[in-house]
Amino acid sequence: MTGPAGAAGRPRQVVLVGGGHAHVQVLAAHGARPFGDAALTLISREALTPYSGMLPGHVAGAYRRDAIHIDLARLAAATGVRLIAANVIGLDRANRLIWLEGAPPVAYDIASFNLGITPDLDAIAGARRHALPVKPIGGFLARLDRLIDAARRPDGPRRIAIVGAGAAGCELAFCLEHRLRAELAAAGHDPAALTVTLVSAGPPLPSLGAGIRRRVDAALARRGIGLRSGERVTRIDADGCALERGGTIAADAVILATGARAPSFLAATGLPLADDGSIRTRPTLQVVGDDDLFAVGDCARIDASPREKAGVFAVRQGPVLADNLRRRLAGERLAAFKPQSRFLVLLATGDGRAIGGRHGWPSIEGAWVWWWKDRIDRRFVDRFNRLPA
Ligand SMILES: Cc1cc2nc3c(=O)[nH]c(=O)nc-3n(C[C@H](O)[C@H](O)[C@H](O)COP(=O)(O)OP(=O)(O)OC[C@H]3O[C@@H](n4cnc5c(N)ncnc54)[C@H](O)[C@@H]3O)c2cc1C
Structure with a gap:
């Protein structure tokens, strides 16, 4: 097995489309251990990406607005990734180009989509x-x-x-x-x-x-x-x-x-899509029928193990995606992502309390549940916002 060859004279281009919960982890992984000779680019509509787990707490008044966002510009600078703040509007698979609104297209050797749904x-x-x-x-x-x-x-x-x-x-x-x-x-x-x-x-x-x-x-x-x-x-x-x-x-x-549905521009890309418009993938997170395209989070659906849309999957896919991008570049066999069928849900009730549960466990409620959720969420966001410059 071999990874994709880059154009002569330039490093291979890994392009991450969308600043979702999985892609921020790819940036952190690249910062900790660069992806060999490859150059990474992140394309995101916003330079600040919100962490949805903390949105309800912000609505309730518990968090300031900056506390619920990951600063992509800072994260990209700290991890050696090029950031392009633009709206992606299309994909030309034959020429390996990603089309942007009001900006020149971006060439890729490997691309990954983490675009969420609306x-x-x-x-x-x-x-x-x-x-x-x-x-x-x-x-x-x-x-x-x-x-x-x-x-x-x-x-x-x-x-x-x-x-x-x-x-x-x-x-x-x-x-x-x-x-x-x-x-x-x-x-x-x-x-x-x-x-x-x-x-x-x-x-x-x-x-x-x-x-x-x-x-x-x-x-x-x-x-x-x-x-x-x-x-x-x-x-x-x-x-x-x-x-x-x-x-x-x-x-x-x-x-x-x-x-919700995945972004509508995907319909014209020729990518294989499920009924809800999400991109069909294999357990390796590769798009069905294309070894050099990956899709994760809410905008993707693994054919072999479809799950409901939940941020927990995008979060868990992050490390597997980072590892599989490295493996694809090296021409190695990719690992499978196995989504759990039961996961912990913690719901903020806005009054300093939360309700939680997981299939097969007794449900829980109280101020301590909010304290626990707050710790988990803050720790996730801090991982990216507290990287040394
Ligand atoms: C109020 C609320 C509460 C929630 N609570 C929970 C919870 O408790 N537990 C849970 O598991 N899930 C929860 N969810 C669901 C969770 O938000 C999603 O499952 C999660 O955000 C999906 O993450 P993602 O990485 O796939 O996409 P997102 O976090 O949506 O990130 C996608 C990124 O891609 C960017 N993007 C999109 N289109 C383009 C484009 N064309 N060009 C460039 N960039 C683009 C977006 O700007 C965004 O930054 C909640 C959702 C909401 C709204």
Whole structure:
């Protein structure tokens, strides 16, 4: 087996597309032990990449904005990787080029995609115009600021609906409720005027165990957060959401945390895609049918072991991806990534507590669970932000 040959006279080019949770680990691995003669490039839309595990805590007011971001410019500089801040819009596999918006294409010998996913704005009428999608997180944060500013006004938004009751939707419901009540009280308004409603076509947290679901239901009820499960939203407009079974949920702001899709530009690349638009891969994280392309995290699906979309997989794939990129460059046999079928979930409830669990374990809840989650998340981000310059 041999690795790809670079163009004569230049080092082989490894191009990492997207600054997701796996790619930041490839940079750290390269910083610790460079990838032989290869040059690494990271292309990312933003120079600061958010760590989604800490987003709910930030919404609740527990973290400053800089604490939930990994500084890619600093990380790239510290690890000897070239950073291009640009939006990727296409791939020319025949000529091994990655197309960028408003910038010349980038040549690759090996490329890897870690692009994440975003809620499908075309699945619900009006969503593109009226909803606040939770991803891309950068866009969500800008709109969150505007929502909080508006809520401080006497006639500001008081009725919030969150569509989608997976881990992201549930955490956001808890954390936004906590934050907005605090903001209303601080601005001298009645916090009791706030209503937060979680809307979902199926039951909340369908993929999690019964214990954790019971705790989440009880916490929602305790906090006065409405839950409308079994209700599919068909339209979003300036007044709220229309439901498939009839009726509406009145809302001044609708946040979209529904099932998401990989970036739409992938459809025109000729890459093999699954039904949800994610890139089909082999256990080695190589794209099906192409030894020099890799895909990881939410934008990828391993054919042999598909899993739900969760940050834990992108995090765990990082070291395997780094190792397999090295092996591919050296022409060695690649290792298989074996995704776990049970994993720990820790959900922030915004009030200094968290709920957690793992299939087969008793569920857990309390201030100590938040303390534990906070430690895990901070440690992950600090690994990249505290590298020596
Ligand atoms: C509120 C919330 C809470 C969550 N809580 C949990 C949790 O508790 N546990 C859990 O396991 N999961 C959780 N998740 C899910 C988790 O966010 C994702 O599974 C995780 O972020 C996926 O990581 P990733 O590396 O695949 O992609 P991402 O973290 O989304 O990174 C992708 C990167 O690629 C960049 N990018 C995308 N498109 C382009 C382009 N065209 N050009 C250039 N760059 C591009 C993006 O800007 C981004 O920086 C949560 C999600 C949300 C929204």
